[in-house]
Amino acid sequence: MKPRNLFLIAVFFCAFLVVHDHAFSAVVRDADGxxxxxxxxxxxxxxxxxxxxxxxxxxxxxxxxxxxAEWRDAAMNGEGAWxxxxxxxxxxxxxxxxYNWYAISDPRGLAPEGWHIPDDREWKQLTASLGGRVxxxxxxxxxxxxxxxxxxxxxxxxxxxxxxxxxYRRNDGRFCYGETHSYFWxxxxxxxxxxxxxxxxxxxxxxxxxxxxxxxxxSVRCVRDASSVLPSSYTVVxxxxxx
Numbered sequence: 598m599k600p601r602n603l604f605l606i607a608v609f610f611c612a613f614l615v616v617h618d619h620a621f622s623a624v625v626r627d628a629d630g631x632x633x634x635x636x637x638x639x640x641x642x643x644x645x646x647x648x649x650x651x652x653x654x655x656x657x658x659x660x661x662x663x664x665x666a667e668w669r670d671a672a673m674n675g676e677g678a679w680x681x682x683x684x685x686x687x688x689x690x691x692x693x694x695x696y697n698w699y700a701i702s703d704p705r706g707l708a709p710e711g712w713h714i715p716d717d718r719e720w721k722q723l724t725a726s727l728g729g730r731v732x733x734x735x736x737x738x739x740x741x742x743x744x745x746x747x748x749x750x751x752x753x754x755x756x757x758x759x760x761x762x763x764x765y766r767r768n769d770g771r772f773c774y775g776e777t778h779s780y781f782w783x784x785x786x787x788x789x790x791x792x793x794x795x796x797x798x799x800x801x802x803x804x805x806x807x808x809x810x811x812x813x814x815x816s817v818r819c820v821r822d823a824s825s826v827l828p829s830s831y832t833v834v835x836x837x838x839x840x
Contacts, residue, residue, distance in 0.1 A: 625819075627709045628652045635821070636757045639726030641719065642821040644712075645759050647693025651679060654706030659696075665770025668697075672768045672812025677703045680814060682764050682775050692763035692775075695814035698792045701782050702811075712819040717785035717793045717806075719820055724804050735802035738779070758818075760797055768812030780815040 624632050627650040636645045652658050662668040662678035671678035677700030682688045701707050701714045708714055715723075727733035739759035764775030774780075779797040786792050787808035794815055796805040 625709050628654050638723060644819045648817040649689050649693040653703060657705055659700055668770040672697060675699050683772050692761055693816055695766050696817055697814050698782055698811035701817055708819040711822050713822055714784040715820040717783045720783055720795050730804040732802050734797045734804045738797055763816045766814030768810045782815045782817055
């Protein structure tokens with residue numbers, strides 16, 4: 598389980614505590630036991646961190662494709678696969694895991710129980726809640742320390758979505774744009790072999806919408822199911838948190 602040094606408090610009622618117009622968020626647990634803070638934006642509840650689970654919801658392991666040959670093989674066979682950017686585990690501390698689209702669409706389930714991978718429509722809803730795609734990226738991006746690397750950085754609830762530039766992995770195995778660009782899969786297929794994604798960059802406040810090969814590796818955020826009910830006892834972040 599990924600270590601997360603979160604300052605937490607148990608709450609025994611089914612409601613969000615709101616201070617200064619920021620919703621303090623429930624913490625969700627994935628199949629590996631990793632904890633993720635969440636944030637309420639508009640009428641949606643999103644994970645405030647990138648997914649870093651290495652097993653499907655039923656406990657089956659997701660293929661760990663480290664080499665370019667392994668990554669290409671997974672793509673050619675339509676098999677779900679994951680890796681860390683540059684295969685560096687320390688990058689997972691901040692940026693989570695990169696998954697190909699076959700992992701997020703696998704029927705065994707990648708998202709925690711009560712959550713799912715957002716589709717193209719849900720990403721449109723998110724950007725609309727933040728003023729539209731031309732400027733929403735400025736709200737979604739986390740502010741970065743000098744030097745661009747986020748390791749060891751504290752995130753606050755006020756940063757809300759806190760997107761970090763985790764880069765992506767091409768279907769040929771090459772890593773690209775780490776620490777300058779963020780790429781997030783949607784659950785929506787475009788045409789055979791291609792799916793929609795969202796793209797943020799340090800240079801712009803726009804949220805870019807494009808399609809790409811399902812064999813590429815990108816970050817994943819999850820959104821709570823509309824029918825999911827918060828448990829009677831859950832945990833909330835009480836101020837600054839650290840992974």
